[in-house]
Amino acid sequence: MALKVAIIGRPNVGKSTLFNRLTGTKHALVDDTPGVTRDRREGDGRIADLNFRIVDTAGLEDAQDDSLEGRMRRQTEAAVQQADLVFMMIDARAGVTPLDAHFADWLRRVKVPVTVLANKCEGRGGIAGLSEAYKLGLGDPVPISAEHGEGMGELYDIIRARIEADPVLAAELYAEDEEDPFPEEVLDGVDLDEADLEEDAILQDRGPKGPLKLAIVGRPNVGKSTLINRLLGEDRLLTGPEAGITRDSIEIPWSYKGREIHLIDTAGLRRKARVVEKLERMSTTDSMRAVRFAQVVMLVLDGEQMLEKQDLAIARTVLDQGRALIIAVNKWDAVADKNAAGQRLRDRLDTSLAQVRGIPWIAVSALRGSNLDKLLDAVFDIYDVWNTRVPTSRLNRWLERMVDQHPPPLSKGRRLRLRYMTQVKARPPTFAAFVSQADELPESYVRYLIGGLRDEFGLAGVPIRVNLRKRR
Numbered sequence: 001m002a003l004k005v006a007i008i009g010r011p012n013v014g015k016s017t018l019f020n021r022l023t024g025t026k027h028a029l030v031d032d033t034p035g036v037t038r039d040r041r042e043g044d045g046r047i048a049d050l051n052f053r054i055v056d057t058a059g060l061e062d063a064q065d066d067s068l069e070g071r072m073r074r075q076t077e078a079a080v081q082q083a084d085l086v087f088m089m090i091d092a093r094a095g096v097t098p099l100d101a102h103f104a105d106w107l108r109r110v111k112v113p114v115t116v117l118a119n120k121c122e123g124r125g126g127i128a129g130l131s132e133a134y135k136l137g138l139g140d141p142v143p144i145s146a147e148h149g150e151g152m153g154e155l156y157d158i159i160r161a162r163i164e165a166d167p168v169l170a171a172e173l174y175a176e177d178e179e180d181p182f183p184e185e186v187l188d189g190v191d192l193d194e195a196d197l198e199e200d201a202i203l204q205d206r207g208p209k210g211p212l213k214l215a216i217v218g219r220p221n222v223g224k225s226t227l228i229n230r231l232l233g234e235d236r237l238l239t240g241p242e243a244g245i246t247r248d249s250i251e252i253p254w255s256y257k258g259r260e261i262h263l264i265d266t267a268g269l270r271r272k273a274r275v276v277e278k279l280e281r282m283s284t285t286d287s288m289r290a291v292r293f294a295q296v297v298m299l300v301l302d303g304e305q306m307l308e309k310q311d312l313a314i315a316r317t318v319l320d321q322g323r324a325l326i327i328a329v330n331k332w333d334a335v336a337d338k339n340a341a342g343q344r345l346r347d348r349l350d351t352s353l354a355q356v357r358g359i360p361w362i363a364v365s366a367l368r369g370s371n372l373d374k375l376l377d378a379v380f381d382i383y384d385v386w387n388t389r390v391p392t393s394r395l396n397r398w399l400e401r402m403v404d405q406h407p408p409p410l411s412k413g414r415r416l417r418l419r420y421m422t423q424v425k426a427r428p429p430t431f432a433a434f435v436s437q438a439d440e441l442p443e444s445y446v447r448y449l450i451g452g453l454r455d456e457f458g459l460a461g462v463p464i465r466v467n468l469r470k471r472r
């Protein structure tokens, strides 16, 4: 059972346009003539990772007679009754009409939650209508542009909040959440067959698997849009000094040196900013969202500002979620003292993201298009490292040396035995270590192992996981 959203409103406000956008049926009929009647349409809607059912109710014919209310109910009642959430749409360019007010009166009495969407708000054309819409008494109206895809981030939040408020719907949401869009690749070797130790000769494998999914994130104004435009070599996103320009495309397929890469467009999930103070927080939220869809996350920094608290929060999320991180230090053209800036960044990385040594960073200028090849090469390099698989035999020869050099400590008078390791997953590299008493092995020893893995198998810059298991 999926959440059901009904879009209602008088004719010509843009209901079909929104329906088409959310269902991805771009070419369905959109008629400019008011009063075109049609059946109710229902389809599968989607914004980013949210799936829901969406119903587009027929527009109400322009009618002045006293059957108005009755007809309005007939047309929309069924849809509204069956819905979990209602979007009441107005045309913000036309302002609030008596018919809109009529809908609102009726909707205030239904039990289903209602959100007013002020459509056609692209540019500045809808501002007057938007403020009128507050008077409908249905809460804060949300400015959107169904045609241009603006405000989809707001709709995402509204739909998601509604799903989360309903235990049944929410259970499904989380079930889907658990389904990682990029499941870590489960490798052979969990089976503790001693034969594993014999098997050799297999080289360390860093084979890329399918298209690389890249998200480009960062605070407003660091130059993300400029960079994406440069990378794609065409004007796919708008850039400008005003943060918060939106678009709802989610993945842009593309290729680089014959390899497939999908760009996750986080700007598309960015809400139309109305309140300047909210900007910072919103952009971080959007970045966090994008991380889920990406394998490699490029954190763009402004070379003159460098890793601030928010940047670090994003970076930590990326690593905690097991994604590969790469840092693009943008606006390098404008950095006066490049040595000092580089040193400052290295220090910040060493002190604040110390758990993952070797996070790659590349200084670029999106504006001038410099160093972008190097940046993309580094993206593919880190992706390959993230995909690394280490054969069990190599791993255990290395482990033997590690244990010789620095044996695990004593526990209750007995030495902990750490005899076997195997890589259970790639993306990110994840290892199981079998210990005589798993819960006794100190954290510092695990860090010693992780450091050793990083050096020995060239795993710089990617998160590494080591799970301790009790040896059979």
Ligand code: GDP
Pocket (backbone or CB within 6 Å): 009, 010, 011, 012, 013, 014, 015, 016, 017, 018, 030, 031, 032, 059, 119, 120, 121, 122, 144, 145, 146, 147, 148
């Ligand atoms: P419906 O009758 O409510 O389903 O409205 P439609 O979706 O058929 O749209 C009516 C008209 O409004 C069409 O000409 C659309 O192109 C136009 N329209 C829809 N959304 C927008 C928008 O966001 N901005 C502008 N400027 N026009 C829009």
Ligand code: GDP
Pocket (backbone or CB within 6 Å): 218, 219, 220, 221, 222, 223, 224, 225, 226, 227, 239, 240, 241, 243, 244, 330, 331, 332, 333, 334, 364, 365, 366, 367, 368
């Ligand atoms: P976004 O909010 O992160 O998408 O940032 P934009 O791409 O909109 O860029 C914000 C501002 O920074 C714009 O005025 C850009 O022209 C400027 N900008 C972007 N990249 C560079 C760069 O490499 N060097 C300089 N000097 N300015 C840049």
